[in-house]
Amino acid sequence: MNGEHLESTVEHKPTYGIYILVWLVLMMLTGVTVAVAGINFGNITVATALTIAIIKSYLVLTFFMHLKTETATFKIFVGVALLFLLISIALLFSDYSFL
Amino acid sequence: MSTIAEHTVGHVHRDDIGSRLGMWLFLFTELVLFGGMFLVYAVYRFTYQHEFHVAAKELNTSVGALNTIILLTSSLTIVLSIIAIRKNNKFLSVFFQISTMVLAFGFLVNKYFEWNIKIHHGIFPGSETLLGKGNGEIIFFGLYYVMTGLHALHVIIGVLLIEVMAGYTIKGRINSTNYVRLEAAGLYWHLVDIIWIFLFPLFYLIT
Amino acid sequence: MHNNGHAVSYLDYKGKHSGIFAWILSTDHKRIGLLYLMASLLFFAVGVTFGFLMRLELIAPGRTIMDAQTYNSLFTLHGIIMIFLFVIPGLPAVFGNFFLPILIGAKDVAFPRLNLLSWWLYILGALLAVISVFLPGGPADTGWTFYIPYSIRTTTNVMPALIAAFILGFSSILTGLNFIVTIHRMRAPGMSFFRMPLFVWSLYATAWVQILATPIIGITLLLVTIERLFGVGLFDPALGGDPVLYQHLFWIYSHPAVYIMILPAMGVISEIIPVFSHRTIFGYKFIAFSSLAIALFGSMVWAHHMFTVGMSETAQIIFSLLTFLVAIPSAIKVFNWVATLYKGSISTDAPLLYALGFIFLFSIGGFTGLIQGALSVNMHIHDTSFIVAHFHYVMFGGTGFGIFAAMHYWFPKMFGKMYNMKTAKVGFWVLFVGFNTLYFPMFVMGWLGMPRRYYDYLPEFHIYHLISTIGSWILITGLIIMFTNFIKALRSKTTYTAINPWGGETLEWTIPNKPPLENFEVIPTITAGPYEFKDNDEFLMKENN
Numbered sequence: 001m002n003g004e005h006l007e008s009t010v011e012h013k014p015t016y017g018i019y020i021l022v023w024l025v026l027m028m029l030t031g032v033t034v035a036v037a038g039i040n041f042g043n044i045t046v047a048t049a050l051t052i053a054i055i056k057s058y059l060v061l062t063f064f065m066h067l068k069t070e071t072a073t074f075k076i077f078v079g080v081a082l083l084f085l086l087i088s089i090a091l092l093f094s095d096y097s098f099l
Numbered sequence: 100m101s102t103i104a105e106h107t108v109g110h111v112h113r114d115d116i117g118s119r120l121g122m123w124l125f126l127f128t129e130l131v132l133f134g135g136m137f138l139v140y141a142v143y144r145f146t147y148q149h150e151f152h153v154a155a156k157e158l159n160t161s162v163g164a165l166n167t168i169i170l171l172t173s174s175l176t177i178v179l180s181i182i183a184i185r186k187n188n189k190f191l192s193v194f195f196q197i198s199t200m201v202l203a204f205g206f207l208v209n210k211y212f213e214w215n216i217k218i219h220h221g222i223f224p225g226s227e228t229l230l231g232k233g234n235g236e237i238i239f240f241g242l243y244y245v246m247t248g249l250h251a252l253h254v255i256i257g258v259l260l261i262e263v264m265a266g267y268t269i270k271g272r273i274n275s276t277n278y279v280r281l282e283a284a285g286l287y288w289h290l291v292d293i294i295w296i297f298l299f300p301l302f303y304l305i306t
Numbered sequence: 307m308h309n310n311g312h313a314v315s316y317l318d319y320k321g322k323h324s325g326i327f328a329w330i331l332s333t334d335h336k337r338i339g340l341l342y343l344m345a346s347l348l349f350f351a352v353g354v355t356f357g358f359l360m361r362l363e364l365i366a367p368g369r370t371i372m373d374a375q376t377y378n379s380l381f382t383l384h385g386i387i388m389i390f391l392f393v394i395p396g397l398p399a400v401f402g403n404f405f406l407p408i409l410i411g412a413k414d415v416a417f418p419r420l421n422l423l424s425w426w427l428y429i430l431g432a433l434l435a436v437i438s439v440f441l442p443g444g445p446a447d448t449g450w451t452f453y454i455p456y457s458i459r460t461t462t463n464v465m466p467a468l469i470a471a472f473i474l475g476f477s478s479i480l481t482g483l484n485f486i487v488t489i490h491r492m493r494a495p496g497m498s499f500f501r502m503p504l505f506v507w508s509l510y511a512t513a514w515v516q517i518l519a520t521p522i523i524g525i526t527l528l529l530v531t532i533e534r535l536f537g538v539g540l541f542d543p544a545l546g547g548d549p550v551l552y553q554h555l556f557w558i559y560s561h562p563a564v565y566i567m568i569l570p571a572m573g574v575i576s577e578i579i580p581v582f583s584h585r586t587i588f589g590y591k592f593i594a595f596s597s598l599a600i601a602l603f604g605s606m607v608w609a610h611h612m613f614t615v616g617m618s619e620t621a622q623i624i625f626s627l628l629t630f631l632v633a634i635p636s637a638i639k640v641f642n643w644v645a646t647l648y649k650g651s652i653s654t655d656a657p658l659l660y661a662l663g664f665i666f667l668f669s670i671g672g673f674t675g676l677i678q679g680a681l682s683v684n685m686h687i688h689d690t691s692f693i694v695a696h697f698h699y700v701m702f703g704g705t706g707f708g709i710f711a712a713m714h715y716w717f718p719k720m721f722g723k724m725y726n727m728k729t730a731k732v733g734f735w736v737l738f739v740g741f742n743t744l745y746f747p748m749f750v751m752g753w754l755g756m757p758r759r760y761y762d763y764l765p766e767f768h769i770y771h772l773i774s775t776i777g778s779w780i781l782i783t784g785l786i787i788m789f790t791n792f793i794k795a796l797r798s799k800t801t802y803t804a805i806n807p808w809g810g811e812t813l814e815w816t817i818p819n820k821p822p823l824e825n826f827e828v829i830p831t832i833t834a835g836p837y838e839f840k841d842n843d844e845f846l847m848k849e850n851n
Contacts, residue, residue, distance in 0.1 A: 014185040023175040027168065034164050037304035049300035056296045064178045065289045066282075071116070073490065074123060081127040084518045085134045087606055088558055089141060091624070095554070095609065096142055098618035117416050117491040124483045128521045135525035135555060139540060142551055224538045234546025241538035241545075245529070 022063045029056050115279040122283040126290045129253070133294050136246050140301060143238045150235020155305045157222065158243070159213065163303035166209050167295065173202035174292040177261070177285045187275040189268060196265040196281075199288065203258045210251050214244075243302055250298060253291045260284045315722070315820035333418035334823060338425050339404030340720075342395055345429065349391035354782065356384040361744070361778040364771045367763055377761035378447035379462070383439065385450030386467060390474045391432055393701055394563065396709045397570035398516075399428070399481050402509045404720065406485060408814045409503045411494025411832065413824045416487040424480035431473035438466035449759060451560070454541045454552040458533050465534060468527045475520045475527075478566070482516030485509055494813075496832035503812045503836040504593050508573025511597035515562045515569075519605060523559035526552065550615050557608035565604035567701060568668075569597055571708025572639055575661045578715055579643045580837045581810045582658035583650025587837045589642040596635035603632040613684045622681055629679035636672055640665060655808070656730035660711030663738050667703025671696055674749065689759075692752025698745045710737075710788065715808070717792065722819035724802040725795040733791060737784030743777030812836050 033052040037045070062068045067075060144151050180195030221228030222240055229237055264284045267273040273281050314320075316336040323331050329341060360380050363370050372380070403421065407414055415421050439445040446467040448457045457464050489510050493502070530552070532538055539545025541552045580587040587593065609617060609625040643665060652658070674696040678684050687693065718724050747770040752758075756767050763771065806815040817825060 014182045016179060016182055019175060019178050019182070023171065026171045030164065030167050030171065033300060033304065034160065037160070037300070037306070046300075046305065049304050050297075053296050053300055057293045060174060060289050060293055060296070064174055064292075065286055070119070074120065077120070077123055077127070080514070081130060081518060084605060085131065088134070088522075089138060091606060091609070091621075092138055092142065092554055092558075093145075094624050095550075095617045095621035096145055098620040114416070114491055117487050120490060121417060121420075121483055121487045124486055124517055128479050128483075128517055128524075131518055131521040132525045135522045135558075138555065138558075139529075139551065142548065143540075143546075146548070147546070224536045230545075237539050238546045241540050241547075245532060245538060245540070 019063065022059055026056055026059060118279045119282060119286070122286050126286060129287075129290055129294075133246075133249070136242075136249065137297070137301075140242055140246070143235070143242065144301075144305075147233075147235025147238060150233050151239050151305060154232075154236040154239035155302065157217070157220075157240075158303050160303045160306075162209060162213050163299050166206050167299045169202050169206045169209070170292050170295050173199045173206070174289055176202065177288050181278060181281055181285055184268065184273060184278045184281060185275055189271075189274075192281075193265055193268050196261055196268065200258050200261055200265075203254055203261075206254060207251060210247065214247075246298060247302070250291070250294055253294070257284075257288050257291050260287060314822060315818070316823050317721075317820050319823045331422070333414075333422050335403050335407050335414050335418065335421060336720075336821060338421050339400050339402075341425055342399040342403060342428070345432065346392050346395050346400060349387050349432065353384055353388040353392060354785065356380050356387070358778055358782060360384065361775045363761055364763070365775040366772075367765055367768060369762070372761070374761045375444075375447065378449075378759070379439075379445040381759055382446050382449050382467075383435075386435060386446075386471065388701075389450060389563075389567075390471055391428075391435070393567045393705050394474075394478055395428060395481075396567075396705065397574065397712065398485070398509055398512055398566075399424075399478075400709075401505075401574070401712045401716065402481070402485060402570060405716065405814055406488060406506060406509055407492070408817065408821065408825050409506050409812055410489065410492065410497050411813055411826065411830050412488065412492040413826065413829075415484045416491055417484050420480055421484055424477040424484070427473050427477035427480070431470045431477060434466050434470035434473065438463040438470065441466065451556060452527070452530060453556075454530065454533075454549045455543070457530055458542065465531060468531050472524055472527050472531075475524050478516050479520045482513035482520075485513040486517070489513075494829050494832055498832075500591065500594070501832055501835050502594075504576035504587070504590070504597075505570070505573035507594040508569045508576070508597045511601040512566050512569045515566050515601050515604065519559045519562040519566075522555060523563075526555040526559070529555075550612070550617070553612050553615060554609065557611045558605075561608040561611065562601075562605050564697075564700070565600055567705045568708075569600060571664065571705045572597070572636075574708045574712045574715070575643060575664050576639070577810075577812065578657050578661040578711055579646050580839065581808050582655060582661070583647045583652045584809065584839050585646055585650040586839050587642070588645035588648075589638070590835065590837070592638050593642050596638045599635040600632065603628065603635065607632055610679055610684070613681060614688045626679055626681045626684075630676065633672060633676055640669060640672075653808075654731075655714075656725075656727060656734060657711050657715035657808070659731060659734045660707050660714060663734065664704060664707040664711060667699050667707060667741065671699030671701075671703055674699065687752055689757055690752035691748040691756045691758050694758045695745045695748035695752060698748075703741060703745070710734075713792070716814070717795070718802050718804070718807050719814055719819055719821070721796060722801050722803070723795045723798060724807070725791045729787060729791040733784055733787035735784075736787055737781060740777050740780030740782070740784050744774050744781050745777070747771070747774045747777070811838060 029052055033049055036048055036052075039045075061078070067078065176195045176198040180192045180199070183189075183192035183195055217223065217240075223229065224241055224244060229240055261284055264273060264281050267280060316334055319334070321328055321332065329337055332338065332341075359372070360377065363372050363377055403415070441463050443461055443463045445462060446452075446464045447460060447462050448464060452464065452468065452471075489502070489506060529540055533541060537545075539547050541547040541549050543549060576587065576593055607625060607629045609621055610629045613622055613626075643661075674692070678687060678693065678696060714725070714730060748756075751767050751770040754767070756763060756770070802819060805818055808815075813830060814821075816830070
């Protein structure tokens with residue numbers, strides 16, 4: 001048997017508390033992003049909104065989607081998928097951001 | 100190359116990790132599907148920065164924010180339904196699943212009124228009002244309808260999926276020892292949530 | 307489970323369905339593989355017919371047997387059918403389905419029912435493509451690329467063709483998903499990643515490209531559909547849209563798609579070469595990793611299809627450079643195959659001939675790819691028949707010959723019959739000569755300026771077109787020889803019982819011909835790599851000393 005078959009998800013005792021906490025943080029971040037959008041930061045306005053969106057997605061991925069307790073295979077897979085999107089957007093803008 | 104090992108095959112193959120792995124791979128295809136739309140959005144926002152600012156003023160931020168809150172909460176309820184079934188609390192699990200569907204329905208109703216108001220104002224693809232505006236604004240609303248429409252379609256699919264899961268839970272096919280289907284439906288639902296987490300600032304918060 | 311059930315072959319197994327339903331509702335990976343084989347060969351025949359008719363039209367300048375519109379529809383359908391219905395499913399869905407579980411010592415793929423669903427989606431997509439031909443409005447005439455703005459404006463049946471391609475993409479995604487989970491979760495005990503046969507490695511890399519790139523074409527074709535229905539304007543310059551952005555999105559998928567097509571063929575060649583030279587494969591890890599490298603770099607070169615559309619110079623230079631880089635992992639494979647052949651005890655049976663044909667034709671296709679990847683040359687030969695020649699050398703000379711190699715290699719295992727070896731060799735040579743006669747003149751006339759997709763041409767190109775058309779007849783003769791040889795073997799009454807005719811060392815050669823339903827009576831335990839031809843290596847060592 002190779003390693004991958006033996007490794008199994010770390011089964012924590014299921015509790016409600018952590019998820020409600022994460023939800024509260026997500027609500028808070030939503031409030032922040034709406035509030036901040038009213039202030040004109042100039043160029044970094046979009047960057048701020050996207051940063052908050054990335055933090056929110058990270059929380060959903062890690063806790064709600066249980067990526068935290070999954071094996072390394074899952075985490076690498078997510079990395080590969082995000083890398084593909086990143087490459088696509090970077091190379092696409094090699095056309096659009098230059099003349 | 101191979102020697103024969105003592106090995107008997109008894110039960111039907113069941114592999115929860117494999118099932119979840121498959122679901123994640125499917126989610127990647129959804130992610131890239133929307134990713135393609137985000138590429139289109141990025142290019143046009145880069146091209147029409149000013150027009151996007153102007154056009155976004157037509158959208159109602161509080162409606163968008165309300166829908167964000169609804170979806171994030173529904174993400175919480177679906178994850179709680181998994182915890183409940185793991186604790187062998189069937190009633191609570193079904194309750195949370197139904198809550199998720201109710202919230203999703205609320206999201207859709209909200210979306211319906213939002214689109215309806217736009218269409219009443221004469222802003223929809225091909226309308227005279229929209230064609231009277233600048234190119235950038237036409238594109239903005241084109242993207243708005245296509246992306247939120249595609250997202251709403253995914254919300255509907257998600258609701259149908261969770262409905263089936265609720266049926267399974269009531270019948271006991273999903274139970275405290277076999278709940279991978281519910282987990283898969285939950286993963287799908289969270290992805291729909293993540294897409295919205297990005298759609299919200301990109302359309303409603305760029306004024 | 308059922309002990310007596312093990313011996314029954316997958317062809318004779320009686321399930322709960324009977325007649326044709328025992329096949330089209332079967333979740334057995336081997337039956338699904340055969341279903342794909344039959345369907346894709348049927349479409350191959352249709353595609354070949356269309357190609358034959360196009361060549362016939364081009365035998366002389368001016369209108370010969372059809373008008374321009376018919377010719378436009380023919381090259382569109384030829385492209386759609388060959389790419390989406392034959393070349394893409396040809397290796398992963400047919401031979402991947404049949405042999406992937408066997409090669410890693412599993413009883414089936416991870417999700418057998420999903421596997422059947424993806425076959426049904428394939429059939430649904432194929433039916434839609436066929437229906438689009440007969441609906442009023444006429445078959446699509448956009449080329450398989452569906453370039454905007456023409457694909458929005460033309461009145462032909464573009465919509466059904468778009469939806470067909472969307473559904474076929476979905477089918478391809480589900481196959482890829484199934485393979486990745488199967489490879490990760492269902493390997494036999496001891497089958498570590500580096501003990502997997504190289505065909506499995508290539509399928510693994512392919513599956514990733516299928517999963518990550520295909521959705522992009524899905525959304526892009528969906529956007530064209532929406533554009534045709536509602537006129538949203540996302541790609542329409544009149545409303546501020548950018549048609550070049552469509553081309554970007556199209557090629558973000560469609561360039562990686564050519565690696566979906568070629569990678570599994572490379573995997574098949576990596577299986578055949580060591581077996582027929584009776585040598586351990588040279589550079590196993592290099593070949594394995596080069597598959598992943600091709601998948602990665604292959605996703606980063608798409609815009610080399612667009613050098614003449616007015617991209618930024620920065621983008622042109624970046625994409626040209628990356629295009630040269632992707633040649634490196636392909637070259638690594640070729641060098642390793644040749645090094646494996648070196649000092650081997652080579653048996654020149656039909657599978658090896660096809661494998662060698664692959665190396666020869668793929669090398670020509672690959673090198674001409676580099677020529678096109680160079681910016682300045684590309685300006686000159688863009689949209690000429692040079693390009694047509696190049697991708698037929700890669701897709702037909704490469705993947706096509708790879709599929710034929712696989713058919714000859716695994717035929718006795720799949721059907722428990724053996725074809726006539728002499729006829730198979732004759733078939734190969736006729737095919738090989740016909741192929742080069744058909745496609746090589748296209749390099750020459752493309753270089754001289756013959757544009758692609760034209761049904762007419764100037765008189766100075768006549769001689770090349772004539773040679774090329776004659777080549778198409780030779781090629782078809784070769785195909786007929788090959789397939790009649792197979793059909794004869796299938797109809798013959800003699801069963802072929804030798805379970806390891808070529809002396810292969812991978813798992814499929816340890817189980818009976820026409821494998822039983824669950825492949826293995828007991829799941830094997832793997833103790834060594836897939837190509838350990840110890841006898842021959844020891845022999846060579848002695849000889850060297």
